[in-house]
Amino acid sequence: MSDPLDVSGGSGPSGPLDVSGGSGPSDPLRLFGQFVGSWDVESSLAGAGEWHFAWILGGTAIQDVISPVGAPPEQQGTTVRAYDPGAGLWHVFYTCPQDGEFVLLTGRAEGERIVQLGHDLAGPSRRLRWTFSDIEPASFRWTGEVSTDGGATWRLTHEMRAKRRT
Numbered sequence: 001m002s003d004p005l006d007v008s009g010g011s012g013p014s015g016p017l018d019v020s021g022g023s024g025p026s027d028p029l030r031l032f033g034q035f036v037g038s039w040d041v042e043s044s045l046a047g048a049g050e051w052h053f054a055w056i057l058g059g060t061a062i063q064d065v066i067s068p069v070g071a072p073p074e075q076q077g078t079t080v081r082a083y084d085p086g087a088g089l090w091h092v093f094y095t096c097p098q099d100g101e102f103v104l105l106t107g108r109a110e111g112e113r114i115v116q117l118g119h120d121l122a123g124p125s126r127r128l129r130w131t132f133s134d135i136e137p138a139s140f141r142w143t144g145e146v147s148t149d150g151g152a153t154w155r156l157t158h159e160m161r162a163k164r165r166t
Contacts (some may be wrong), residue, residue, distance in 0.1 A: 010143060028085070028122040033062065035062070035132075036054060037052075037165070038043055038052045038164075038166045040162065048069045050067075051160075052064060052065050056080070058134075061095075063079065064081075089106045090116070093105075103120045104120075115135045117129050126147075127151050131143045141163075142159070143156060144158075157165075
């Protein structure tokens with residue numbers, strides 16, 4: 001699959017998309033900026049896939065596109081993550097319209113993990129927790145969990161392991 005974000009023309013904060021490392025390591029934008037580039041993923045739900053991350057909006061946000069290998073564009077999902085310096089957190093929006101998925105979360109670092117909490121269109125009674133963990137320069141683990149009791153207990157619904165391609 002060709003890169004759905006067409007990152008080949010990225011030119012940093014002045015261009016529409018950028019796959020360079022972006023900000024310095026202490027900059028809050030590095031939390032998700034470390035994932036900029038292309039990744040091969042193995043998903044517990046969809047098997048082999050691709051995950052592409054790029055800077056957008058002048059280097060102030062990150063967009064990713066994820067899909068099973070060979071999937072048509074309408075079966076791809078996309079996430080936009082924008083940092084809110086006043087609140088000290090990330091606002092996260094994921095959608096895969098064909099599947100009826102529209103998810104709103106907030107994210108922040110928790111130790112060596114990145115935890116995103118929120119809900120989907122099913123409403124606030126169905127809480128979601130998406131976590132990036134085991135983060136290394138060339139790999140990471142992502143898990144999706146659901147809670148129907150206000151976050152008292154969580155059920156694992158999806159796991160992905162990613163290896164950096166570029």
